[in-house]
Amino acid sequence: MGNLVEIKNISFNFGSTEVLSKINFSISKGDFVGLIGPNGSGKTTLIKLLLGLYKPQKGSIKINGKDISEFSDWGKIGYVPQKATNFSDTFPASVQEIVLTGSLSNKRFLKKYTSKDYDLALEALKKVEMQDFLNRRIGELSGGQQQRVFIARALITNPEILILDEPTTGVDQETQTKFYDLLHTLNKEGISIIIVSHDLQRVTKYVTKVASLNKKLDFYGSHKEFCSHPDHDNEHHCLIIKKGHECKEPKCDEPACMKEKKC
Amino acid sequence: MLEILEYAFMQKAFITGIVIAIACSLLGVFLVLRRYALIGDGIAHISFGGVATGLLFNITPFFGALIFSLIGSLGILNIKAKTNLYGDSAIGIVSHSSLGIGIFILSVANGFNIDILSFLFGSILAIKQSEMVLSIVLAVIVIAVIYFFYNELFSITFDENTSKTFGIKTGFLNTLLIVLTALTIVGSMRVVGLMLASSLIILPAASALQLRLSFKKTLFASAIIAVLSVILGLYLAYMFDFAVSGTIVLLNTIMFILTQIYKKVKSMLIKK
Structure with missing residues (x-):
């Protein structure tokens, strides 16, 4: 079976500042990868490269064997950001309205929702146990519930890969545990996961691989191998x-x- | 009460005012949430340059305003992209330059006259048939574009960064929003004037946002508030000889205050 994601010799600069240097690793189907590193280590930049938001100056990224510059099936990749750009508790949007936007990645010209999209939105909310909140305003939900809604938004297109960028910032520890239990369930159902984290403590039980980044890839392998190293x-x-x-x-x-x- | 509708000038005023109110109020929700609320003021300043140029060269001021505001809007985006300046500085540069051009032209043309004042402060009761048609066409274009691009506009308003990962052309949509703002400002010129055109964009949206509804219901609420203000404003202005533009904007302000009272009463009832 080919790799889901192949990152080969990726280097990236912002102007004259080197952010990533010669990054090489691949992700297989079913992997649960914890991407760790200090602030400024290039984790978010690597995520944006994987999402096609930046173009690498050197190297290549392939998704399902296709170079990212030619890849167009973005519905196969679900993204859960740390926080939505303009989001505040007063933003006038229902949970359903937000989850539906995830289906836009599968649409071409006239991006109108069909009845199937509404059904898929409900299915996605059921996966994260938020179906009872369909018509509630997003601002009325707790931080943990809001993040579940963002996961549902990412799941509506049945992605093969879920990429999460520090999704539990500002969320209490008990909610974090439930959140990672949910990710574990999704991973067992076949979704590969890449999670950016400052701290793998909460997700330790579930990750299959650790990628430690500090402009270069310091380590990539199983969590056991990572912890066997004297430095860690x-x-x-x-x-x-x-x-x-x-x-x-x-x-x-x-x-x-x-x-x-x-x- | 209904006898005012027998007058042709009132019929034109009501039709134009209602259609413009709908366009401004729908667009306003997107702009207020994206923190672009004051871009309307900037574009109004740009339009003034176009009106003055139009009056000087005997070109229909509407077209002068439209050309200036479209070029100016794209100029704002260009400056923002090519310099290190933030959006508000880019708006300030272009809008005040155009305002300066307008004042300069008027001084060369021997000062202000009643024509320019009617564009600054509105004169919906004296709107010509051609101006009514132009305003309605611009408003319908704005409403139609919002309808066709609704889902993407909602997505970038809520979360622009993640919207990029959906393949949504955020750059194109941001440009579209600014162009739509230019069209609504020009369309609003005769209704409330350039000085107050931005208020039709901001106030109804700000009021509707106080009601804590879903996004679609917020759009409807914004449109209803705007239309009610225009209808009541025209009626009161006719009955008591008030300035139409000022009356409409004051009514919008009262609506905003009423939504605050509603919010307070609602929270007190919930606590009980």
Whole structure:
């Protein structure tokens, strides 16, 4: 089986500033990839390259074997941003109106919704258990519920890949856990997932691969391999799988937890 | 009350005012949410340059305003794309340059006269048949474009960055919004005048947004508020010899205040 996404020798600059340098990795069907790295490491830039929003200055990206410059089936890729551009709690839109916009990626000239689109919107909301909120205004929902709506927007076209850019920023820990459980379910149903995160703690149980980025690709492989490396074995999310460590809330006496104030 | 509709000039005023109100109020929802509310003022300044040029060269001021506002709108986008300036600076540069051109032309042409004042402050009761037709055509174009591109305009208004990933041509739609604003400002010239044209875009939308409805219902509410203001404004102006443009805008302001009162009362009732 070919790779779903192939990234070969990608380099990208903003003006004279190098943001990404010689990035090489591939993503197979069913992968759940955690993309980690410090601020300014190029994670969001790499995501935008995968979404076709930027063009790489060097290298190539292929999706389903097709070069990204020729790729047009954008319905196969679902994107969940950190936050919608103009969104505030007072934005006058119902959950249904927002989820329906996801179907625009499958439309060509006259982008009008059909009855099938309305059915697909409801199906997408059922997958994220938000079908009862169809006609509610988005601003009335909690942060976790809003992110589920954004996932439903991304799922309406039955994507093969779901790309999420720090989707749980500002969301409480219990909601984050439920959110990642949902991603795990979607991954088990066959959707490949790439999630940008500063911290893999919450999603540790589910990722199959870790890509550690800092302009260059420092590491790409399984999470176990990542945590086996001496440079990483003290990271909190590594303790969880290595030592079977579970945070004891509200305060944990594990040194890494105390240092990083993770718990 | 209905006898005012027997007069041809009132019939023209009502038809023009209602159609323009609908176009401005629908567009206004998109512009207010995208924080482009004051672009209408900028384009009104640009249109003034076109009106003055039209009067000087004996060209229909409408066409002068239309040409200037379309070129000016595209100039704003060009400056924004090619310089490091933000949108508000680009609007300021183009709009005030055009305003300066207009004032210069009028000084060369020996000052202001009643014609220019009617474009600045509106004269819907004196609107000519040709101007009525032009205003209606512009308004219908705006309404039709909003109808055909509704889903994409909604998508970029809510989330422009993610809309790009849907393959939506956000650059084209942003240009379209500015062009539509130019058309509505020019169409509103005779209704409320260039000085107040922006108010027909901003106020009904701002009022409707207070009602916390879905997007489609917000558009309907904005249009209803605008149309009611125009109808009531024309009627009151006729009955009491008020300035039409000022009366319409004041009524829009009252509508905004009423929506605030409605919001307060609603939240008090919910708390009980």
